[in-house]
Amino acid sequence: MKVANLLKIYIDESGDFGNGKGSSKYYLISFVFYNPKIDISKEINDLNKRLKRIGYVGMVHTANLISKRGEYSKLPLNVRKSIFNALYLFAKKIEAKYLPL
Numbered sequence: 021m022k023v024a025n026l027l028k029i030y031i032d033e034s035g036d037f038g039n040g041k042g043s044s045k046y047y048l049i050s051f052v053f054y055n056p057k058i059d060i061s062k063e064i065n066d067l068n069k070r071l072k073r074i075g076y077v078g079m080v081h082t083a084n085l086i087s088k089r090g091e092y093s094k095l096p097l098n099v100r101k102s103i104f105n106a107l108y109l110f111a112k113k114i115e116a117k118y119l120p121l
Contacts, residue, residue: 028054067110
């Protein structure tokens with residue numbers, strides 16, 4: 021069966037409900053609504069190539085990237101900045117809208 025219009029929704033959360041040391045002050049949920057008819061494969065390929073040139077392959081977790089935790093704990097600041105820059109350039113190239121609540 022062919023679907024005329026299909027909308028994908030990605031949901032992600034960040035933060036925690038705890039009040040202990042290291043707990044987040046905020047808890048947030050983000051939604052990304054994506055129309056797969058809009059091809060961004062070139063932009064994704066460009067992002068992956070840029071990350072590979074930086075020397076980073078894998079999923080990017082911005083909270084850990086900012087706080088220098090986990091897989092980013094040993095990365096120098098200039099490499100972490102380069103990863104952010106790659107994400108920024110990707111976001112500029114795709115047609116995206118930000119709707120705050």
